[in-house]
Amino acid sequence: xxxxxxxxxxxxxxxxxxxxxxxxxxxxxxxxxxxxxxxxxxxxxxxxxxxxxxxxxxxxxxxxxxxxxxxxxxxxxxxxxxxxxxxxxxxxxxxxxxxxxxxxxxxxxxxxxxxxxxxxxxxxxxxxxxxxxxxxxxxxxxxxxxxxxxxxxxxxxxxxxxxxxxxxxxxxxxxxxxxxxxxxxxxxxxxxxxxxxxxxxxxxxxxxxxxxxxxxxxxxx
Amino acid sequence: xxxxxxxxxxxxxxxxxxxxxxxxxxxxxxxxxxxxxxxxxxxxxxxxxxxxxxxxxxxxxxxxxxxxxxxxxxxxxxxxxxxxxxxxxxxxxxxxxxxxxxxxxxxxxxxxxxxxxxxxxxxxxxxxxxxxxxxxxxxxxxxxxxxxxxxxxxxxxxxxxxxxxxxxxxxxxxxxxxxxxxxxxxxxxxxxxxxxxxxxxxxxxxxxxxxxxxxxxxxxx
DNA sequence: TCGCTTCCGTACCGTACGTTACGGTTCGGC
DNA sequence: GCCGAACCGTAACGTACGGTACGGAAGCGA
Numbered sequence: 001x002x003x004x005x006x007x008x009x010x011x012x013x014x015x016x017x018x019x020x021x022x023x024x025x026x027x028x029x030x031x032x033x034x035x036x037x038x039x040x041x042x043x044x045x046x047x048x049x050x051x052x053x054x055x056x057x058x059x060x061x062x063x064x065x066x067x068x069x070x071x072x073x074x075x076x077x078x079x080x081x082x083x084x085x086x087x088x089x090x091x092x093x094x095x096x097x098x099x100x101x102x103x104x105x106x107x108x109x110x111x112x113x114x115x116x117x118x119x120x121x122x123x124x125x126x127x128x129x130x131x132x133x134x135x136x137x138x139x140x141x142x143x144x145x146x147x148x149x150x151x152x153x154x155x156x157x158x159x160x161x162x163x164x165x166x167x168x169x170x171x172x173x174x175x176x177x178x179x180x181x182x183x184x185x186x187x188x189x190x191x192x193x194x195x196x197x198x199x200x201x202x203x204x205x206x207x208x209x210x211x212x213x214x215x216x217x218x219x220x221x
Numbered sequence: 222x223x224x225x226x227x228x229x230x231x232x233x234x235x236x237x238x239x240x241x242x243x244x245x246x247x248x249x250x251x252x253x254x255x256x257x258x259x260x261x262x263x264x265x266x267x268x269x270x271x272x273x274x275x276x277x278x279x280x281x282x283x284x285x286x287x288x289x290x291x292x293x294x295x296x297x298x299x300x301x302x303x304x305x306x307x308x309x310x311x312x313x314x315x316x317x318x319x320x321x322x323x324x325x326x327x328x329x330x331x332x333x334x335x336x337x338x339x340x341x342x343x344x345x346x347x348x349x350x351x352x353x354x355x356x357x358x359x360x361x362x363x364x365x366x367x368x369x370x371x372x373x374x375x376x377x378x379x380x381x382x383x384x385x386x387x388x389x390x391x392x393x394x395x396x397x398x399x400x401x402x403x404x405x406x407x408x409x410x411x412x413x414x415x416x417x418x419x420x421x422x423x424x425x426x427x428x429x430x431x432x433x434x435x436x437x438x439x440x441x442x
Numbered sequence: 443t444c445g446c447t448t449c450c451g452t453a454c455c456g457t458a459c460g461t462t463a464c465g466g467t468t469c470g471g472c
Numbered sequence: 473g474c475c476g477a478a479c480c481g482t483a484a485c486g487t488a489c490g491g492t493a494c495g496g497a498a499g500c501g502a
Contacts, residue, residue: 016479032341036459047480048461058460110341112407117338119408120253120331132408140400171428174399178391179361182402186333187340187353207392211428237449257489268450270492279490 013068017054020044021068024061029110033117037061062118066111066131070138073102078150083157089205091150096176096201099143103181104192111135112185144169161214168212175204234289238275241265242289245282250331254338258282283339287332287352291359294323299371304378310426312371317397317422320364324402325413332356333406365390382435389433396425 013021023044027035037058041048055061078091102108112135119132144166151168154160162168183190234242244265248256258279262269276282299312323329333356340353365387372389375381383389404411 033338034341037461038459041481045480047482049463049481050479052461053479112403113337113341115408116334116406117254119406120255120334130408132406136404136407136409140404170399171396174395174397175392176395177400178395179398182333183357183361185337185340185353185406186357187351188357207432210432258491259489262451266450268452269490270451270494271449273491274449 016046018068020046020051020054021065024065025069025107028065028114029106032110033114062114063131063134066115066134069107069111070134073138078146083153083159085159088150088154088157088159089209092172092205092208093201095143095147095150096172096204097197099176100180100192100197100200102139103177104184104190104197108139109184112139112181116185140173143173147172158214160209160212162212171211172204172208175207176200237267239289241267241272241275242286245286246290246328249286249335250327253331254335283335284352284355287336287355290328290332291355294359299367304374304380306380309371309375309378309380310430313393313426313429314422316364316368316371317393317425318418320394320397321401321413321418321421323360324398325405325411325418329360330405333360333402337406361394364394368393376435379435381433383433392432393425393429396428397421 020040024035024040027039027043031039037048037051040061041051051061055064103112115131115135119130147169148165151160151162151165151172155162155165160168180190180192241261245256245261248260248264252260258269258272261282262272272282276285324333336352336356340351368390369386372381372383372386372393376383376386381389401411401413
């Protein structure tokens with residue numbers, strides 16, 4: 001029962017277990033929340049007994065799958081040396097573009113769907129591993145942790161002006177994501193081409209700089 | 222998107238049926254998606270046979286419940302006469318405040334949860350009314366339909382400058398909502414007091430005017 | 443009073459699915 | 473070769489829940 005892999009996740013997984021979780025992830029993307037243990041076992045060519053032995057129950061399998069996907073998204077650290085307006089702009093555009101790509105990906109949509117669906121007013125009985133918290137931690141909050149140092153560096157370089165990095169980040173978040181995520185989660189067909197994402201990233205960055213850019217000199221477009 | 226915007230579904234409902242839908246709505250808020258037909262029948266003091274006779278099946282009951290809630294949110298039209306910067310600002314702040322109150326309400330969260338959960342890759346076979354489309358239509362798109370005339374009036378009054386009302390609306394949407402909705406849907410405890418909502422509305426409006434205001438300063442795209 | 447309609451309460455059915463059990467197979471160690 | 477562990481495939485069990493059927497009560501017109 002309690003033998004599930006809940007902590008130190010990516011370390012304690014064998015290759016076989018990773019393959020099983022990959023199969024579960026694929027199934028989750030294809031079929032949404034109503035994926036069954038039988039389907040996972042069949043897709044992964046393993047027995048249900050093994051699934052229960054490894055992950056405890058369906059909830060544990062779901063949690064392990066989400067954590068497994070989260071562990072796969074490793075982040076490249078941003079270099080803060082030689083920061084000028086051009087490099088800051090490029091960094092912000094890169095963050096915006098990456099974030100739009102993430103939230104519009106099938107995997108992210110599927111994971112957010114299942115996490116939202118299970119985040120009801122009824123808490124899990126063990127209450128420990130909440131899928132919503134995991135997704136949030138590896139999504140929005142991870143983005144904030146990565147972006148804030150860039151914002152701080154921009155401020156120290158005299159390129160940005162703000163008093164609250166959290167508020168500045170949330171504004172950037174809103175300018176980038178706008179209504180994209182909720183529309184996608186609600187099933188709206190919203191084709192986001194690479195070109196559209198690039199344009200949105202540029203627009204969001206310009207708007208953010210218009211709001212938080214240091215007023216020393218001509219800026220704007 | 223589609224028409225069927227203001228179809229008055231509340232017309233064909235008897236008082237008893239409205240009471241039943243209210244009970245279902247309350248149950249939805251309390252228990253999330255896993256509300257059962259038996260629970261609805263017991264809460265509404267009616268028989269399951271009646272539920273099926275009135276709403277067809279569980280999907281029909283869910284759809285009727287969402288539409289019933291949507292029909293209850295009636296909108297006060299905005300007067301566009303005598304528009305100056307102060308009244309425009311007040312209107313925008315009002316929109317922002319109302320929208321934040323909506324998306325942070327228990328009812329909205331519950332409805333969005335169930336709609337997101339059911340908006341998986343598996344489409345309804347008969348393609349009947351999709352909950353996600355209904356929520357979207359009565360949420361984001363209804364807000365756009367209400368706000369765009371205000372934006373247009375502001376532009377004609379020389380207070381705003383934009384070429385694409387849809388883009389301007391989406392920017393306003395992003396500045397107002399930021400990460401609030403996704404965090405709430407994912408179960409993040411995010412206490413939004415009336416004071417905080419008011420402050421956010423003022424901030425969002427201020428930022429929007431900084432980007433799209435027709436002053437002799439920085440102008441948006 | 444009778445018959446009709448509507449609806450409540452509840453028992454019932456069928457199925458899907460989470461979970462468990464078990465026989466059979468592979469594989470490493472001795 | 474033999475043993476035990478791990479694992480696959482599948483059958484079986486228990487239960488929850490969507491959906492249906494049925495008896496009975498209340499209202500209503502004649």
